Amino acid sequence: MPRYRLTLEYDGTPYVGWQRQENGPSVQSAVEAAILSLTGETVKVRGAGRTDSGVHALGQVAHVDLSRSWKAFTLRNALNAYLGQAGERIAILDAVEAPDDFDARFSALGRHYLYRIISRRPPLALEAGRAWHVTKPLDHEVMHSAGQVLVGKHDFSTFRAAQCQANSPVRTIDRLAVTRSGACIEIRVSARSFLHNQIRSFAGTLKLAGEGKWSVEDVRAALEARDRRACGPVAPPEGLYFLAVDY
Known part of the structure; x- marks a missing residue:
C-alpha cells in the first residue's frame, strides 16, 4: 500500500481548523473527501500540524496511504480538480511517494510559522482576514529584542492554552525574529514542536x-x-501561517 506525502496551501478562514470536527468543515475532511471522489477509498489524512480555526498554511504537510500507485503529478492535479469543484480553498502544491515509515507529524524535525501584523490606522481592504490589524504604532525592534527572551528551552506554561493536551509545557524555540516592511510586521518562529496557541x-x-x-x-x-494569567492577549488566528516542515 503506497504512502504519499502531500504539501498543502490553504486559506483557513472557512474552516474550523485542520482536524476533522463535528462543528464545521475542516481541511482534513475536505482533502479526504477529494481522495474519496478520486479513488473511491475512505482514508485518513494525517497532518504535520493541527492548525486552529482561521489559521492559514503555505506549507502544511500530510501523508496518506492509498491502495494503488499513482504518478505524483496525476495525484496532485486530480486532487486539485476535485477540491476546486467542491469550492474548497485548498491547494495541493506537491504529491510524492514516501517511504512506508514516513509520518507527517512524528517524522518532523522542525516546524516554521509566520505571524503577520499590519500596523496602521486605516482599515484593511486587501489584507482583511490575512493579518492582525493593529491601529497603534509598533516598534518592531523592541518586539524582536523581547522575543529573544523566548528563544531556547523553557517551561512555556504562560504561553499555552488552558486546553492544551501536551504532556509537558517544556519546548525549545530555535529561532524567533521580528522584521518590518512598511506597515507589515512579521514574526517568524521555528521549533521542533509547539504548544497549543503558543x-x-x-x-x-x-x-x-x-x-x-x-x-x-x-x-x-x-x-x-x-x-497562563501572566500572558498578554492571545493574538487572533487570521495572522498565523503554517510555513513549512523540516524532515
Whole structure:
C-alpha cells in the first residue's frame, strides 16, 4: 500500500481548523473527501500540524496511504480538480511517494510559522482576514529584542492554552525574529514542536512590547511566572501561517 506525502496551501478562514470536527468543515475532511471522489477509498489524512480555526498554511504537510500507485503529478492535479469543484480553498502544491515509515507529524524535525501584523490606522481592504490589524504604532525592534527572551528551552506554561493536551509545557524555540516592511510586521518562529496557541500567545505579548506597554523584562517575568494569567492577549488566528516542515 503506497504512502504519499502531500504539501498543502490553504486559506483557513472557512474552516474550523485542520482536524476533522463535528462543528464545521475542516481541511482534513475536505482533502479526504477529494481522495474519496478520486479513488473511491475512505482514508485518513494525517497532518504535520493541527492548525486552529482561521489559521492559514503555505506549507502544511500530510501523508496518506492509498491502495494503488499513482504518478505524483496525476495525484496532485486530480486532487486539485476535485477540491476546486467542491469550492474548497485548498491547494495541493506537491504529491510524492514516501517511504512506508514516513509520518507527517512524528517524522518532523522542525516546524516554521509566520505571524503577520499590519500596523496602521486605516482599515484593511486587501489584507482583511490575512493579518492582525493593529491601529497603534509598533516598534518592531523592541518586539524582536523581547522575543529573544523566548528563544531556547523553557517551561512555556504562560504561553499555552488552558486546553492544551501536551504532556509537558517544556519546548525549545530555535529561532524567533521580528522584521518590518512598511506597515507589515512579521514574526517568524521555528521549533521542533509547539504548544497549543503558543505562537499566538507570543504575538499578543510581543505586541504589548511593541506598543511600549511592556518592557523586555516584563516579557521575561511573564515567561518565568509559568502561569497562563501572566500572558498578554492571545493574538487572533487570521495572522498565523503554517510555513513549512523540516524532515
